Amino acid sequence: MSVRLENVRKKIWKFSPLYFMMLPGLAYLLINNYLPMYGITIAFKDINFAKGIWGSDWNGMQNFKFLFSSSDAYLITRNTILYNAAFIVIGMTVGVGTAILLNEIKNKLAVKFYQSALLLPYLISMVLVSYLVYSLLSVNVGFMNKTILPALGIDPISWYNEPKYWPFILVFVNLWKGIGFSCVVFLAAIIGINKEYYEAAMLDGASKWQQIRKITIPLITPIVIMMMMLSIGRIFYSDFGLFYQVPMNSGALFSTTNVIDTYVFRALMQLGDIGMSAAAGLYQSVVGFILVILSNYAVRKFSKDNALF
Amino acid sequence: MKTKIKMLSMLLIGSMLLLSACSSNNNSSDAGATSDSSESSEPAGKPTELTVAFPIFSAQPKDMTLIEDALNKITIEKINVKVKLMPISFSNWMQQTNLMFSSGEKLDLMPTISNYNQAVVQGQLIPLDELLEKHGQGITSALDPAFLDAARVKGTIYGVPTLHEMASVNGITMKKEIVEKYQIDTSKLQTIEDLEDVLKTVKAGEPNMAPLLPSTIGASILNDYKTFDELSNFLGVLPSFDNDLKVVNHFETEEYAEQLKLMRKWYEEGLILQDASTNQTNPLDLVKSNRGFAFLLSAHPAALSEGAAGGVPMKTVAFSQPAVSTTSQITNTMWGITVNSKAPEKAMEFLNLMYSDKDIANVLIWGIEGKHYVVQSGNVIDFPEGVDASNSGYYLNAGWLFGNQFLSYVWNGTDPDLWEKVKAFNASATKSKALGFTFDPTPVKTEAAAIGNVITQYRLPLETGSVDPDKVLPKFIENLKAAGIDKVIAEKQKQLDEWTKAKQ
Numbered sequence: 001m002s003v004r005l006e007n008v009r010k011k012i013w014k015f016s017p018l019y020f021m022m023l024p025g026l027a028y029l030l031i032n033n034y035l036p037m038y039g040i041t042i043a044f045k046d047i048n049f050a051k052g053i054w055g056s057d058w059n060g061m062q063n064f065k066f067l068f069s070s071s072d073a074y075l076i077t078r079n080t081i082l083y084n085a086a087f088i089v090i091g092m093t094v095g096v097g098t099a100i101l102l103n104e105i106k107n108k109l110a111v112k113f114y115q116s117a118l119l120l121p122y123l124i125s126m127v128l129v130s131y132l133v134y135s136l137l138s139v140n141v142g143f144m145n146k147t148i149l150p151a152l153g154i155d156p157i158s159w160y161n162e163p164k165y166w167p168f169i170l171v172f173v174n175l176w177k178g179i180g181f182s183c184v185v186f187l188a189a190i191i192g193i194n195k196e197y198y199e200a201a202m203l204d205g206a207s208k209w210q211q212i213r214k215i216t217i218p219l220i221t222p223i224v225i226m227m228m229m230l231s232i233g234r235i236f237y238s239d240f241g242l243f244y245q246v247p248m249n250s251g252a253l254f255s256t257t258n259v260i261d262t263y264v265f266r267a268l269m270q271l272g273d274i275g276m277s278a279a280a281g282l283y284q285s286v287v288g289f290i291l292v293i294l295s296n297y298a299v300r301k302f303s304k305d306n307a308l309f
Numbered sequence: 310m311k312t313k314i315k316m317l318s319m320l321l322i323g324s325m326l327l328l329s330a331c332s333s334n335n336n337s338s339d340a341g342a343t344s345d346s347s348e349s350s351e352p353a354g355k356p357t358e359l360t361v362a363f364p365i366f367s368a369q370p371k372d373m374t375l376i377e378d379a380l381n382k383i384t385i386e387k388i389n390v391k392v393k394l395m396p397i398s399f400s401n402w403m404q405q406t407n408l409m410f411s412s413g414e415k416l417d418l419m420p421t422i423s424n425y426n427q428a429v430v431q432g433q434l435i436p437l438d439e440l441l442e443k444h445g446q447g448i449t450s451a452l453d454p455a456f457l458d459a460a461r462v463k464g465t466i467y468g469v470p471t472l473h474e475m476a477s478v479n480g481i482t483m484k485k486e487i488v489e490k491y492q493i494d495t496s497k498l499q500t501i502e503d504l505e506d507v508l509k510t511v512k513a514g515e516p517n518m519a520p521l522l523p524s525t526i527g528a529s530i531l532n533d534y535k536t537f538d539e540l541s542n543f544l545g546v547l548p549s550f551d552n553d554l555k556v557v558n559h560f561e562t563e564e565y566a567e568q569l570k571l572m573r574k575w576y577e578e579g580l581i582l583q584d585a586s587t588n589q590t591n592p593l594d595l596v597k598s599n600r601g602f603a604f605l606l607s608a609h610p611a612a613l614s615e616g617a618a619g620g621v622p623m624k625t626v627a628f629s630q631p632a633v634s635t636t637s638q639i640t641n642t643m644w645g646i647t648v649n650s651k652a653p654e655k656a657m658e659f660l661n662l663m664y665s666d667k668d669i670a671n672v673l674i675w676g677i678e679g680k681h682y683v684v685q686s687g688n689v690i691d692f693p694e695g696v697d698a699s700n701s702g703y704y705l706n707a708g709w710l711f712g713n714q715f716l717s718y719v720w721n722g723t724d725p726d727l728w729e730k731v732k733a734f735n736a737s738a739t740k741s742k743a744l745g746f747t748f749d750p751t752p753v754k755t756e757a758a759a760i761g762n763v764i765t766q767y768r769l770p771l772e773t774g775s776v777d778p779d780k781v782l783p784k785f786i787e788n789l790k791a792a793g794i795d796k797v798i799a800e801k802q803k804q805l806d807e808w809t810k811a812k813q
Binding site for chain 1: 403407410411413424427431432433435527583584586587589648754755756758759761762763765766767768769770775776788791792793
């Protein structure tokens with residue numbers, strides 16, 4: 001017992017410079033991420049500024065009720081999860097695919113060009129994206145209605161009033177915007193793979209397809225899983241800009257564009273009740289946390305090495 | 310190591326002390342100087358510092374310190390108060406003021422912009438009755454008692470309405486150039502239905518122009534067309550501003566269904582902007598760029614006097630209905646003293662000056678004479694030479710925001726008798742039977758949140774005619790009921806009954 005304690009003490013002493021270096025980071029984490037967490041109490045309070053946050057009355061789960069009371073509760077939850085699931089699956093597949101393709105291009109200049117071109121949308125604000133989409137889909141002056149559809153002999157479509165097209169539009173916009181970033185991450189992982197594997201494979205007469213399947217993909221699986229876990233943790237959040245700005249807040253589209261974030265925003269815009277917004281945020285993060293733990297557990301089950309923790 | 314940290318912290322504490330000592334020194338010398346200069350004024354000692362926040366709708370004005378100095382010259386002498394102005398961009402207004410409340414930051418006075426009731430419910434403002442009696446004679450004499458009473462929440466006043474148009478009448482504003490081109494007889498426009506012929510004429514003559522536009526960005530065509538008292542939030546209204554104080558669901562009324570049918574008809578005939586439900590452009594900009602002709606608005610004297618709104622000459626016509634005052638019109642801009650205030654009495658004294666002192670009103674509203682404006686004749690002012698809206702150091706153009714704009718000058722191009730007209734208009738307006746009633750949504754906030762979503766989902770498409778009301782309106786009503794509108798209406802009726810009883 002005492003020997004072990006002695007060991008621990010020795011270890012701490014040995015690594016003390018490292019611990020010391022950790023201090024600023026820890027302090028940052030504590031001040032920025034943990035201290036504000038006392039705000040969680042707001043979710044359970046009937047906020048009154050005259051009494052202050054601590055002094056306000058507790059009101060139990062009252063603030064959470066509005067999330068589940070309406071008929072929209074099912075709709076927004078379904079939309080949020082399905083969209084995010086689609087984004088994760090499609091985003092990952094296309095991201096990995098593009099990264100592999102980029103890796104195969106031998107002309108350095110061309111690679112740089114494609115990469116920047118792909119990354120550019122990622123850097124554009126959602127508000128601008130929404131106007132780019134608008135210039136395509138506007139009823140009066142949109143490129144689709146004015147040029148493409150007439151050329152194909154199809155009647156103009158009132159895009160912002162027809163919910164059925166929006167799952168495709170939103171998935172496409174999200175892909176177009178996000179692909180550059182995920183592709184860069186995967187490309188970095190691919191470049192990190194030791195070239196000797198490929199040389200050996202080529203000597204054995206492996207085709208390009210075989211190399212990709214047997215070398216590239218298995219070796220970048222950890223990164224893919226990590227990226228996936230991170231997105232699963234945020235599956236209850238949605239890109240507010242994408243779901244609010246891009247459909248131009250059009251009421252007719254709510255059946256396919258309303259997600260938890262936009263619902264909360266719209267519900268509380270007029271009420272301005274910070275207790276209820278805190279409740280919504282807490283609900284999202286708790287569910288996200290549980291999902292991360294569960295998916296990590298699932299990953300652990302069938303491949304321990306790839307689990308995050 | 311330990312000693313090093315100790316030394317470091319000592320150094321820090323030392324420097325802090327030094328800094329605070331410096332600043333307090335400054336203060337006292339300041340106070341000394343002022344008391345020297347204003348020997349005659351009776352309130353001696355250090356002036357009380359007040360922080361006054363207000364929203365601005367343009368870029369941050371450059372000359373804030375000059376404005377503060379000009380203000381302080383008056384206020385230190387009169388009430389021994391030093392004012393610190395805190396202009397906050399309107400887009401951050403709610404967030405920033407909420408933050409100031411939750412962190413207990415120094416803030417004495419602020420206006421509530423369309424969220425008076427919420428601010429009261431959340432305890433942001435303090436009761437003013439006693440303070441008004443003690444220090445607020447200027448305010449009580451400037452305001453019609455009925456309007457001040459409209460500020461009562463459960464019998465207590467928490468805010469003072471600014472003096473502006475306290476009533477409105479439904480009307481339409483049209484591009485003057487087009488009105489003249491087609492020789493439109495505006496006297497014939499008595500009701501909203503009369504618009505049809507005008508819109509058709511414009512449609513036929515100007516194919517690229519949308520005849521009728523939404524009232525503002527993100528609003529419907531009918532947004533500003535009110536034949537009912539919305540009783541704070543549209544969920545349960547008083548039709549015809551009376552209805553014997555019986556609250557009904559506006560969206561279920563026959564009248565609403567008729568209006569929607571009209572909108573649908575106009576939309577299908579191309580008389581309404583086709584993008585109306587997703588429009589993101591200010592209607593005035595659409596008019597300016599020849600893409601739109603007219604939009605409905607709540608008209609009042611400032612609008613009816615033929616002005617050039619945003620640089621486009623417009624012709625505004627009021628429909629032949631009486632102008633009506635409702636609580637929301639009065640409580641949309643209310644000055645209140647915040648719970649954070651350490652000196653509520655002084656704050657009230659300053660508020661009183663805002664309502665009664667001509668110089669203070671002019672400094673706050675228009676800035677400094679000779680620098681930000683010059684008097685042209687009488688009470689009409691304009692920019693000094695070489696100054697315009699883009700380079701002026703203080704041009705907020707938001708007189709309605711600062712207490713009593715009736716004390717201030719009017720800008721060149723506006724009717725010099727504007728304030729007299731507004732006063733007469735306010736006095737002549739019919740008062741809604743529920744004037745003074747404010748709905749407190751807290752007991753039904755779960756429902757209100759759900760209903761808020763239903764409203765955004767359906768109201769805009771329906772009221773712009775973008776969807777077929779025969780199919781969609783029943784769904785809208787059904788969803789409202791599912792979200793609990795009946796409960797909200799019952800609660801509102803209950804509060805209204807209590808209010809009526811308390812009034813008698």
